[in-house]
Amino acid sequence: MPERIDASRRVVIENVEPELDGGRYAVKREVGDTVQVEADIFKEGHDALSAAVWYRAEDEEGWRESPMKFWDNDRWRGSFTPDRNCRWFFTVVAWTDVFGTWQSDLRKKYDAGQEVLLELFEGAQLIASAAAPLAPGADRDRMIAFLEEIVGDAKMASAGLIERDSWPAFRDGVEAAADLTLAERVAAALDPALLELMARYPLRQDLTRYDRELPIQVDRVAARFAAWYELFPRSMSDDESRHGTWDDVIGKLPYVRDMGFDVLYFPPIHPIGRKFRKGKNNTLNPGPDEPGVPYAVGSEEGGHKDVHPELGTMEDFRRMVAAAREHGLEIALDFAIQVSPDHPYAREHPGWFNQRPDGTIMYAENPPKKYQDIYPLNFYGDDWEAQWAEWRDVILHWAEQGVKIFRVDNPHTKPVQFWEWMIRQVQEQYPDVLFLSEAFTRPKMMRALAKAGFSQSYTYFTWRNFKGEITEYFTELTQGPMKEYFRGNLFPNTPDINPEFLQRGGRPAHMIRAVLATTLSSVYGIYSGFELCEATPLAPGKEEYLDSEKYQIKAWDWDRPGNIRPLITRLNQVRRQNRALQEYDNLRFYPADNDNILFYGKMTEDRTSMVFVAVNLDPFAAHETMLHFPLPDMGIGWNDPWEVEELLTGERHFWHGGSQWVRLDPDAPARMFRVRAWRSSERGFDYFMEPTLV
């Protein structure tokens, strides 16, 4: 007896897409997306094949089926649309289309004048075996009717399976029949309606299933399309001498919402440690009233499940969450796995940390730097299972308070396998919880965290300022393998990163970065002060902010002269009104002759939404260039006139041809073009654009 034969694998099914590391990790989609599935499918010889996608939500027992179609070069394509926010699975099945093969062979032989009586009988056997298991009804009746037309014998046709030993009766019957010619029988057998009917009840010979079930993490749409705004709640009193409260935050909700943001994100809101507390501008000897760094989580007043008392009570916090929701804003919290020496965990679970021979707990360090105000965790120390469960429970605790988005601080300093476990544990219970990875580190670690489950990731966008590097990086993000699992959330600034480009380029630089962040990705965010063009560095050559809110309470002048709130408001409005900007992997770069001007666009697949963006990347000088629009991709003929609306100015143009001139001033460094209509030579003007969405 031969070993290791698996006769259920006759059809070769391989190179299935989307598939990440052989199915080890889930690709990501959002509710309502159409998942396109492709596979190489073939077997030996010349038989016709059929194939289908099998798919199911994680909690469903059975598979649903969606047909695949042959594309080219043994490649097949199909699709399905997951309609719920949870994990899904799919696989590919294929089988020999025995009836299609039979019909096609019959046609060739009959056309070549060959004897086909035996073939007709074999086809009748196939039809009878497909009809046999069917419940009485129209389809079964139609099969029987075709069968009668082929065998010319109502009794044989209705008798269920046609056995091999009926052949002499069939042969003799055909020879004796005067009322039904062979040509008529063949015509019935070759009827495309019969093929279609049989395809609905396929005889799945050689049914083969791809040997992996491939996971898809289907998130809610906010995973892909959202605008984030980050602020320090304690600075919301507008008075440096008074610690802000949740009520102060409530007072700022209209400010944030009026700019068009969706997500309001806070650095850690928990009690702050006292031991080794840092002072203003990261100094080591703070005064007694200095508030400390929120990332030194935990004090006698509580830890990761508590709110800092000076901000208010948990009840106040929940009230703020509800008020935000009423303003159309969702709250995102910071999740920083590190504790101050005063954190309850440090007393209660010393085994969760690295203990030194002298009995002390090891503080954070990156030699020779020391961070004595922070204890890192040992994820593989004593009682580690309880520790991992506790971190998961922290997230579940806040999810119960209505918080469903977490920005995770420095995930790359914690084990990747911890994140993979924790995120799955949380999303099985709360599939709508999203995690943003704040890993500014080596590229493979950033990708590994996204594969492990992070819904979104910070990117190198903050340091990509010129045409070549932006084009290369965003082509990698949105058009290479990463697009399947890594959603880049673009921040032009963060409390830790005040980039040199903003420091030196002033207001034009802020406008440039705002346009890029809002249009290169469908998800982006700013840290408050950006809209006010705050970019004073701690010192020349430093990337930190002077008087950073990380170390002190600040009072902002929200109407500071020169602020770019109107631009940001308009950009968020444009994003809501143009579906093309709400997609992530549809970014494409197009030629502009001047290297200081970046030109790119986004289109929906149906081309009812198309937006093109030209940005002058030089904050110091005006530049002019020819832009080369991709008319063929846009569905516009070279000789068709077309109409565009400039989304930042409201101006309209009639254009003809793909090459158009722009001049971009530092004071208005970008143009955004929405294609509104075009006229083909046959059809007149076609106002094909969607109506304004919001």
Added chain:
Amino acid sequence: MPERIDASRRVVIENVEPELDGGRYAVKREVGDTVQVEADIFKEGHDALSAAVWYRAEDEEGWRESPMKFWDNDRWRGSFTPDRNCRWFFTVVAWTDVFGTWQSDLRKKYDAGQEVLLELFEGAQLIASAAAPLAPGADRDRMIAFLEEIVGDAKMASAGLIERDSWPAFRDGVEAAADLTLAERVAAALDPALLELMARYPLRQDLTRYDRELPIQVDRVAARFAAWYELFPRSMSDDESRHGTWDDVIGKLPYVRDMGFDVLYFPPIHPIGRKFRKGKNNTLNPGPDEPGVPYAVGSEEGGHKDVHPELGTMEDFRRMVAAAREHGLEIALDFAIQVSPDHPYAREHPGWFNQRPDGTIMYAENPPKKYQDIYPLNFYGDDWEAQWAEWRDVILHWAEQGVKIFRVDNPHTKPVQFWEWMIRQVQEQYPDVLFLSEAFTRPKMMRALAKAGFSQSYTYFTWRNFKGEITEYFTELTQGPMKEYFRGNLFPNTPDINPEFLQRGGRPAHMIRAVLATTLSSVYGIYSGFELCEATPLAPGKEEYLDSEKYQIKAWDWDRPGNIRPLITRLNQVRRQNRALQEYDNLRFYPADNDNILFYGKMTEDRTSMVFVAVNLDPFAAHETMLHFPLPDMGIGWNDPWEVEELLTGERHFWHGGSQWVRLDPDAPARMFRVRAWRSSERGFDYFMEPTLV
């Protein structure tokens, strides 16, 4: 308790190469090759990592280990050299280099003037725990000696593991010691010799193993480097009226060997069916004496395990195999899974075939074409396990007669999974058996057969004649993913394929194709008559030969005027003398300014063998061009003079610079350049080439 945690997977190991479809299939190498292994390896934080390749032959229980080194961007590299012809497996392991991390941190802290006493104690603990399990000997003694220099306390140093509660004694001892300063202790701890010593007995914290064991099929070298010659034994009588015998074949061995071939391949040698026998030129009404088509295997005289009686007995066959071996020739047989209606299988195992309702066995057809002289097998019919085992046993039978190479006829019309099973079954018993896939079909099926286990594959070479298409196709074969598992065996002609290029281009065309076949791949073959420039088609526009040996016995004039035996002899000699031509994936194309001239080269990795080839692809006209040699890749400076030998003429040149002129006549359409020496400005002439090998 958290679910699904695997704490043994802390280090991320991914993108391991070579890996084929997630380890589903084996990559191919040959005995003596160095297998280069790469992987992305990283974990959270800043610890130093170490990594190794684990590898073993299939029949070995334990793993052998070969170290990996960090390369760049989280990529690590290692290698090992499989030294036996069998299947091998490898995987990758990585762990935290705790001692290396500790030493590096100590250095940074000490250099920054920080307190390091506790660190010294922790390091001593590491050294003691590495020394504890070691057998007494030099390495253990050296570790203890280092330990004494660090702790300054012979008793503590020799006591095996240093427990945490020794810390106060250590601290007090350091403070009290006058003879050993802190600086001296630190110097001992930072000694590179200590790091090297500790690396030999690594403390494998976080030891993580890649989750797949990746297979490598290690074949004998003949899988990659061989020259095949195909002939019909029955034509070896040199008399069309007399059926050739094994003794006639023995008489032709010097002819084949003198041309330099290694493998002598025969179409099927078994008894030939009588029913529906084909006549000359594939006619349907042969005379009684016509010999039939060898591919209609089986008659009353036997089947796949027998030799055609007119060729001789099995004893004669074995004598021929032995005589061939004495001439340095290995015999390859054809394996055609199809039987004539007269084959014993047709009588004994009707269930192995497709039976029709009228009781007949279905003959082969590709509607509307019929092949009534051949019954195809049904691989999934009654008693299929016995059938599969029988086909395996056919191969084993011939292996027992000393035949270790099989050219498989039309494998793409049999199930891929059958081949995967059968080849493994055979190679487990006879690892030196090689299979050549004769699949001229769609590209993905050709690749699937190679992945399933075929050692070599026919290619589209036969129909690739021009510069662009040759460059594109051979770049795909030798430089893309296929190079890991698909060895293209190039045949300029076969009994079925008399390409138009040869029909029309005459002797120059045969010379062109001979040079291409012998140098584009390390393994190639010709079907007899090619060296005589036989290319008369059955009819204009047909790709078949007139009076094909498939249907009749032929007598060849082996000295036919205009034959290219001297060229083929020289090419085979050049292949034996230049190691660069014995490798497969080292082919590279280089620029030549004339599109009629193809220019390419092969080098060994150590560059002791470098051969460049320029071929005029136009059989009708002379062409001239500038060739652009890749001097940097060759290790030759732009200002160095270098010496080349023309391998087809023996001429030598001193050259300077990379651009050299050639003129190639149809009568001598190729030049082959062997780089013999070069002089760098510093070193004088460097005759670095290997001595002639044979």
